[in-house]
Every structure is written in C-alpha cells, then in structure tokens.
Amino acid sequence: MTGIPREVLIALHETDGIGRISIANILQCGKAKGIGSLRHSADFLAGDWRDMGLSASQAAGIVANLRYDAIERRHGVHEEREIGLVTYLDDVYPELLRQIADPPWVMYHKGNWELVHNPTIAIVGTRLATGYGRKVTEDISEGCAQRMTVVSGLARGIDAAAHYGALRARYGTIAVLAGEVDRCYPPENKALYRELSNNGLIVSESPPGTILRPGLFPLRNRIIAGLSYGVIVVEAAQKSGALITADLALGYDRDVFIVPGQITSPRSKGALEYFRKGANPVLDETDIFQAYSHRLPASDIHSSSVQTSKQLGSQPENWTDAERLVYRLLLDNPCTIDELVTRSGMTFGHLHSVLLSLLIKRRIHQQPGSVYHVL
Amino acid sequence: MTGIPREVLIALHETDGIGRISIANILQCGKAKGIGSLRHSADFLAGDWRDMGLSASQAAGIVANLRYDAIERRHGVHEEREIGLVTYLDDVYPELLRQIADPPWVMYHKGNWELVHNPTIAIVGTRLATGYGRKVTEDISEGCAQRMTVVSGLARGIDAAAHYGALRARYGTIAVLAGEVDRCYPPENKALYRELSNNGLIVSESPPGTILRPGLFPLRNRIIAGLSYGVIVVEAAQKSGALITADLALGYDRDVFIVPGQITSPRSKGALEYFRKGANPVLDETDIFQAYSHRLPASDIHSSSVQTSKQLGSQPENWTDAERLVYRLLLDNPCTIDELVTRSGMTFGHLHSVLLSLLIKRRIHQQPGSVYHVL
Structure with missing residues (x-):
C-alpha cells in the first residue's frame, strides 16, 4: 500500500490527537506520491507532516513521538508489559480484518496470535443475559470451536459464556478488548482473562495507557465483526451494543446469525428483528458449519487425524497448530x-510460510504443479 | 374437467368403500371419454361402474346410493342438520385447494363459506402448548386476521388459540375438522365451535355419519395446508401432527413460517428444525403481510403500511437499509x-451518498464541522 515504515505507523497510532482517518489520509497520500515517498518519514519535520494534512499540534505530536528516545520508550513499554504488536503492514495481519473499510492500523495482543488465521465466528449478545441465553451460548460456542475460533468481547453475560464454551474445544477463542490489552475489563472476568491469555488470544487496538471510554466499545465491535466470517447474536434487547456488531457485520457483507428465543422476551427482541434483515437462524453449530462448509477443514479430519497422529506418534511437539x-x-x-x-x-501468506516450514523440516514434498504430499 | 353431475359426485363421495382415488379414476375416465359421457351416470348399472374400474361391491354401493330414495334421504340429512355442501365441480370451490394433488371432492360446511375466498394463512401447532405458545399464537393470529383469514384445526392448544385470536379481527377464521362438520371435536372446544359456526366457518371432508378415526387427521391436515397461502407453526415437538401440515405445505409449494421459541424447549424443537428446510421466522403479522404484499388487497396495504411506518418511528417505506x-x-x-x-x-463514498440523500429528504442537517444530526 505504501512505503511507510512500520515504526512510523506505530508512532502515528500512538500519538494523541492523530486518529484513524488522519492515518488513512497519510497512507493514501504516501500511495499517491508513490511507494517510497514515506520511507524517510521518520526524519520528517513538522512542516512535512502539515503538508500531509496534519494540524500543527498533530504534527508536533508525531515529530516528538518519532524521536529516538520516544521510540525506545515505546519499545520498553511493550516489552515490559509483554504486549505483542501486529500492524496493518505485517504479513500476519488478519486477512479478513484487512478487508473492512476502516481496519485498525495497529493491534496489541497477548496469547497465541496464530488463532487469527483460523476460520473464525463471532458470538456476541447482551451483558444482561438470561440463564437460557448463557446456557445456549456455551453450548453453541463449544460446538463451533470444534472447527472454528470463536471471537467475542469479554463482556459480562453472553460474551463471557461464548469464551468459556469455546475454551473447552480445540479451536479456542479470541477476546477483543476496547481498552488496553493487558488490563482486564470488566474486572469480574479476571479468571477468564487469565485463561484467555494462556490458552487463547486477547487483542486490542488501544495503545498501552489508553483510558477506557464508552466510545471505544463500538470501535472494538467493528474489530469483532471484521475478524469473523459471521456474527452469531444470542440475546440482545433493542439498542443493545451487540446489535452494533451485527450492523457492522452486515455493512462488511458478513453473515449474521440469530439464536431463536421467545418473541416476547425483551432480551431476545432486538436480536430476532435481524431475521428481517436477512439473518439466519442457528439451532446448533451444524448450521454454522453448513454455512461455511466450503471454507472449513473437513469435519472428520480432526478426530481421524488425531488418531492417525497418535498412531504415528511422529509429529514433534514443537510443531505449530x-x-x-x-x-x-x-x-x-x-x-x-x-x-x-x-x-x-x-x-495464502500464512499457508505459504507453513508449507515452507514443513518443507524445510523434510516432512512434506512439493511435486510438479505445486501438489504437496507427506514424506 | 368432466361432465359428471354434481349429485353423482356427492353420491360417490358418500358411498362406503369408494375412496378418493377411485373417484379420481372415475373423473379421469369420464374425461378420457369426452365431456358428457358421464352425464347419464345417474342411470348407470353396476356393470357400467365396473367398466370404470370399481369392484363389484363398490358398484353395488354406488348404484344403491343413486336411487331416488337414497338421494332424497341424503338431501334430508344435509338439510335437517343444516350442513352446506360444496363440490369440486362448483365455481365456489376454493381456488387454492383445487391446486393440490389430492383435493377433497366434497366439502361439508357450517357458517360463512365466503371466507374461503379471502387471503388465507394457516396457524397450527401442538395440542400440548405452553403458556408462551398460546399467548403468541393468539396475538399473531389476531394480527393476521386484520387482513387474512386464519385456517386451523380446532384442536386443543395452538389451534384453539389461533381461532380465538382470529375471531377478534375482521377477516375471521376457518376450522377444518377431521370428523363430521356438525360435531365438535374435541368436546371441550364446544364454546369455540359455536362461535365459529356463528362468526366463522367450519368445514370438513367427512360425510355426516362418519366415525372419527386417527387416519382422518392427516387427511384433514392436507386441507388446512391446501386452503392456505402458507402455514405458520408455533410450537411443535418432533413428530407432532402439526409438522405433517408443514410437510404437506412444502409439498404443495406453499410457505412454512416458524414462530421462534427457545431452542432448548421440547415443544419448540420440531418446529425450529423447519428453518433448515427453508421456513421463515415470524415475529408478528407484519412478516406475513410482507411475504404476501402482492396478493393482499391494496386498500388494506395502505392502512398497514401506515402502521409499519409507525413502528419504524415514521421512516418512510421507500428508504434504503x-x-x-x-x-x-x-x-x-x-x-x-x-x-x-x-x-x-x-x-466514505457510500456514506457520502446516503448522507446526501437524507439531507435532500430534509431528515438530517449538517452543522459546522461536518457534524450531522436528525431533524
């Protein structure tokens, strides 16, 4: 897209007062002027940044943030707090997220980043869930996580149930936070947060030091929708935040699924109305697998190949998933x-690197016509 | 279709041992031999009937039933019991019912026959309904009956709730019975039966004197499905009889609608599975009116669209999503x-055009700093 260095993108993202749209304009500007024009942006003066559309205070902010000591300080913070960074410029940036109109430029994470490359399904709903809502969420989420990674928002109620259910199955779960990635919000989900950082993935667009504010939640919701093939809404009253995620998914041309509930339940009404916008009913995970049958690994692969690998006993422990x-x-x-x-x-990018690694390990072989087989 | 006299069709229908298929064959036979060949069938001898494929006992039965005294006796019974008759040969036979593979040849009725010519929607479900099921059935049925006549089976539970709800609105309701049209079954619905014969319509294919047997219920269900644009299933356990009606509707290429309920409820499960066969969710009557907007009276469409736009907070129908x-x-x-x-x-591009359109429609206003608000 542009020749902007990764470090400059991170610095722009972490500069107070420079928003996502401003960064988009700068990237666009670099693109218009040809690859390479932003190569030396680390050395830009305030005037150069103002030429690219920034205000005086924005320009001063980015110049300060690109000084050697500022860069060192940022690195120090990320390292000390054990926060991983992936930028829009990186090959490992999630492909689905790259496709939305306003992708996050930088994602901070804790846990296993590889999960973003799995097939993904979001499960969201009201914080004020009923017992019914929590129960069916856990069940459907555990079912989905047999073949897809479940994305949700670590909120109370449906979100938490989705994470708990998915943690019990193989493909696990990703939590997208509104605030700093290494701070658990809401605090009551601390145990779940710890479980996710050990056995799942936690991501956020918010740089360390961000103060949590209501406006960050809809922004977080766009990442939940953007990361996922589709969004399952379990229970949502009219005007529930979960419906923002559903609206965003429709806007991104992703699917919305609704788990049926009683039409008289205020906790279900908002969700059920999405049937009128073309949402599909979900009774269990098979409805989701059916919808994505062409994009999922064959269902029997796991069980049969788990057996196979046990029999072979030959897959080294240090292989990635x-x-x-x-x-x-x-x-x-x-x-x-x-x-x-x-x-x-x-x-393609991820698969290519995996194939390369397996080729180097001499476990697979490439035949003419790019057909791969095991050795 | 054929030149068979109406009286002969009724006699065939009321002769023990002559079934629907035999009558279809006879009509087909008459058709093959040209209009008029059955004109004098009232004078046929047993041998003539046997030539048309009837057995000896069937032939003897119809000859006996076409004797003058037998005809008089039948007329007497119908008159005395105040039962109306409509045959497949009559112009007032319901057009939708004529289209199914095995239409009833004779329909007995009490009440206002004209209702069959209204737009019609069936509402069926389990006899063992929950409080939730009965409540939403009454509400949806009353809503539907503002513009369509509701067809159901006078059974306990959902059927009864459907009739009660529809009796409160303008287009009323039709009950299709399995047994004799002038006998209320189940007996506990006697008050409802009386209400229907005064302010609705009761129909049956079974001649007076028919002894009720289980096999008549699925036959009754085909008439419910055959009379209706589509079938709404409210609650139905797996293997519920209401699902026979849904299957028949699908077979007749009619729509099936499901009222959502909890996916964990045994009373809902059977119905919810029809989503997988292409059934559509119903939250209230507007979903039904929407599905048949092109087939409902235009004058009514006006008043209901006023209601619809009220629900949407006065957003005109011609707005895009x-x-x-x-x-x-x-x-x-x-x-x-x-x-x-x-x-x-x-x-940006899409949003810009949407904002422009809303500005032109004077529904929003642009303040300095490109802040938009509603008018």
Missing part, C-alpha cells in the same frame, strides 16, 4: 496450495 | 462523518 493442521490435511490426500487454502481456512 | 441505519445512528447522537464511517461500516 498450523503445521499440524496442514500436515494432517496432506496425510489424507496430496493437495494443491489452492485446495489447502480452502481446507485449512488459512490465508 | 443504509438510510435507515444512518438515520438510526444519528437518532442516538449527532455524529461526524468519521464517526459514521466507523459506526456504519460503510465506505
């Missing part, structure tokens, strides 16, 4: 890279 | 275009 998945797919049948993209749900 | 979304976002709070991009998920 992605390597294991690709190896298992190839165990069944030699595949082209196109077929693997479809069956693994990975992006 | 995008306009509605942006308007709703602005209803909450005035927003800048940047905030709207984020919250709507639209691209």
Whole structure:
C-alpha cells in the first residue's frame, strides 16, 4: 500500500490527537506520491507532516513521538508489559480484518496470535443475559470451536459464556478488548482473562495507557465483526451494543446469525428483528458449519487425524497448530496450495510460510504443479 | 374437467368403500371419454361402474346410493342438520385447494363459506402448548386476521388459540375438522365451535355419519395446508401432527413460517428444525403481510403500511437499509462523518451518498464541522 515504515505507523497510532482517518489520509497520500515517498518519514519535520494534512499540534505530536528516545520508550513499554504488536503492514495481519473499510492500523495482543488465521465466528449478545441465553451460548460456542475460533468481547453475560464454551474445544477463542490489552475489563472476568491469555488470544487496538471510554466499545465491535466470517447474536434487547456488531457485520457483507428465543422476551427482541434483515437462524453449530462448509477443514479430519497422529506418534511437539493442521490435511490426500487454502481456512501468506516450514523440516514434498504430499 | 353431475359426485363421495382415488379414476375416465359421457351416470348399472374400474361391491354401493330414495334421504340429512355442501365441480370451490394433488371432492360446511375466498394463512401447532405458545399464537393470529383469514384445526392448544385470536379481527377464521362438520371435536372446544359456526366457518371432508378415526387427521391436515397461502407453526415437538401440515405445505409449494421459541424447549424443537428446510421466522403479522404484499388487497396495504411506518418511528417505506441505519445512528447522537464511517461500516463514498440523500429528504442537517444530526 505504501512505503511507510512500520515504526512510523506505530508512532502515528500512538500519538494523541492523530486518529484513524488522519492515518488513512497519510497512507493514501504516501500511495499517491508513490511507494517510497514515506520511507524517510521518520526524519520528517513538522512542516512535512502539515503538508500531509496534519494540524500543527498533530504534527508536533508525531515529530516528538518519532524521536529516538520516544521510540525506545515505546519499545520498553511493550516489552515490559509483554504486549505483542501486529500492524496493518505485517504479513500476519488478519486477512479478513484487512478487508473492512476502516481496519485498525495497529493491534496489541497477548496469547497465541496464530488463532487469527483460523476460520473464525463471532458470538456476541447482551451483558444482561438470561440463564437460557448463557446456557445456549456455551453450548453453541463449544460446538463451533470444534472447527472454528470463536471471537467475542469479554463482556459480562453472553460474551463471557461464548469464551468459556469455546475454551473447552480445540479451536479456542479470541477476546477483543476496547481498552488496553493487558488490563482486564470488566474486572469480574479476571479468571477468564487469565485463561484467555494462556490458552487463547486477547487483542486490542488501544495503545498501552489508553483510558477506557464508552466510545471505544463500538470501535472494538467493528474489530469483532471484521475478524469473523459471521456474527452469531444470542440475546440482545433493542439498542443493545451487540446489535452494533451485527450492523457492522452486515455493512462488511458478513453473515449474521440469530439464536431463536421467545418473541416476547425483551432480551431476545432486538436480536430476532435481524431475521428481517436477512439473518439466519442457528439451532446448533451444524448450521454454522453448513454455512461455511466450503471454507472449513473437513469435519472428520480432526478426530481421524488425531488418531492417525497418535498412531504415528511422529509429529514433534514443537510443531505449530498450523503445521499440524496442514500436515494432517496432506496425510489424507496430496493437495494443491489452492485446495489447502480452502481446507485449512488459512490465508495464502500464512499457508505459504507453513508449507515452507514443513518443507524445510523434510516432512512434506512439493511435486510438479505445486501438489504437496507427506514424506 | 368432466361432465359428471354434481349429485353423482356427492353420491360417490358418500358411498362406503369408494375412496378418493377411485373417484379420481372415475373423473379421469369420464374425461378420457369426452365431456358428457358421464352425464347419464345417474342411470348407470353396476356393470357400467365396473367398466370404470370399481369392484363389484363398490358398484353395488354406488348404484344403491343413486336411487331416488337414497338421494332424497341424503338431501334430508344435509338439510335437517343444516350442513352446506360444496363440490369440486362448483365455481365456489376454493381456488387454492383445487391446486393440490389430492383435493377433497366434497366439502361439508357450517357458517360463512365466503371466507374461503379471502387471503388465507394457516396457524397450527401442538395440542400440548405452553403458556408462551398460546399467548403468541393468539396475538399473531389476531394480527393476521386484520387482513387474512386464519385456517386451523380446532384442536386443543395452538389451534384453539389461533381461532380465538382470529375471531377478534375482521377477516375471521376457518376450522377444518377431521370428523363430521356438525360435531365438535374435541368436546371441550364446544364454546369455540359455536362461535365459529356463528362468526366463522367450519368445514370438513367427512360425510355426516362418519366415525372419527386417527387416519382422518392427516387427511384433514392436507386441507388446512391446501386452503392456505402458507402455514405458520408455533410450537411443535418432533413428530407432532402439526409438522405433517408443514410437510404437506412444502409439498404443495406453499410457505412454512416458524414462530421462534427457545431452542432448548421440547415443544419448540420440531418446529425450529423447519428453518433448515427453508421456513421463515415470524415475529408478528407484519412478516406475513410482507411475504404476501402482492396478493393482499391494496386498500388494506395502505392502512398497514401506515402502521409499519409507525413502528419504524415514521421512516418512510421507500428508504434504503443504509438510510435507515444512518438515520438510526444519528437518532442516538449527532455524529461526524468519521464517526459514521466507523459506526456504519460503510465506505466514505457510500456514506457520502446516503448522507446526501437524507439531507435532500430534509431528515438530517449538517452543522459546522461536518457534524450531522436528525431533524
């Protein structure tokens, strides 16, 4: 897109008063002037930044934030707080998120970043969930997580139930926070937060030091929708924040699914009305797998290949999940890279790096026509 | 279709041992031999009937039933019991029912036959309804009966609730019985039966004197489905008889609608599974009116669209979804275009055109600093 250095993008993102739109304009500006024009942006003076549309105070802010000591300080904070960073410029940036109109420029994370490359489904709903809502959320989420990673917002009620359910199954779960990635909000979900940082993934667009404010929640919701093939809404009263996520998903041309509930329940009404906007009913995970059958790994792959690998006992412990998945797919049948993209749900970029790693480890072999098979 | 006299069709229908298929064959036979060949069938001898495929006992039965005294006796019974008759040969036979694969040849009725010519919607469900099921059935049925006549089966539970609800609105309700039309079954619905014969319509395919047996209920269900544009199922356990009606409707290429309920409720499960067969969710009568907007009377459409737009807070029907979304976002709070991009998920270009359209319609206003608010 542009020749802007990664460090400059992070500095722009972390400069108070420079918003997402301003950064989009700067990237656009760099693009218009040709790749490379922003290469030396680290050395820009305030006037250069003002030429790119920033105000005087914005320009002063970014110049200060690109000084050597400021960069060092940022690095120090990220390291000390053990926060990972992925920018829009990185190959490992989630492909689905890249497609939305206003992607986050920088994502902070804790836990296993690889989860973003799995097939993903969001499950959201009201914080004031009923017992029914929490129960069916856990069940559906656990079911979905057999073949997809469940994305939600760590809120009370439906979100928490979605994370708990998904943690019980293989593909796990991603929490998208509104505030700092290393601060649990709401505090009562602390145990869940710890579980997610050990066995899942926590991401946020908010730089360390961000003060949590209401306006961050709808922004967070766009990331939940943007990361996911589709959004399941379990219970949501009219005007519930979960419906913002549903609206965003429709805006991104993603699917919205509704878990039926009683039409007289105020906790269900808002969600049920999305049937009128073309949302699909979900009774259990099979409805979701059916909707994405062409994008998911075959259902029997897991159970059968878990057995296979146990029998073989030959997959080293240090393999990544992605390597294991690709190896298992190839165990069944030699595949082209196109077929693997479809069956693994990975992006080309990610799959390419996984195949390379397996080739280097001499576990697979590439035949003419880019057909891969196991050795 | 054929030149068979009406009286002969009624006699065939009322002859024990001559079933619907035999009558279809006879009509077909008459058709093959040309109009008029059955004109004098009232004078046929047993041999003539046997030539048309009837057995000896069937032939003897119809010959006996076409004797002058037998005809007089039948007329006497119908008159005495105040039962109206409509046959497949009559112009007033319901057009929708004529289209199904196995239409009833004769329909007995009490009450206002004219109701069959209204737009019709069936509402059926389990006899063992929950309080929730009965309540939403009454509400939806009353709503539907503002513009359509509601068809059901006078059974306990959902059926009874459907009739009660519809009796409160203008287009009323039709009960299709399995047994004799002038005998109330189940007996506990006697008050409802009386109300229906005074202010609605009761129909049955079973001749006076028919002894009620289980096999008549699925036959009754085909008439419910056959009379109606579509079938709404409110609550139905797996294997519920109401689902036979839904299956028949699908077979007749009619719509099936499901009222959502809890996916954990055994009383809802059977119905909810029809979502997987392409059934549509119903939250209230507007979903039904929407589905049949092109088939409902125009004058009524006007009044109901006034209601619909009331529900939407006076947003005209001709707004696009995008306009509605942006308007709703602005209803909450005035927003800048940047905030709207984020919250709507639209691209700048699309949002710009939507804002322009809303400005032209004088529904929103632009303040200095590109802040938009509703008028």
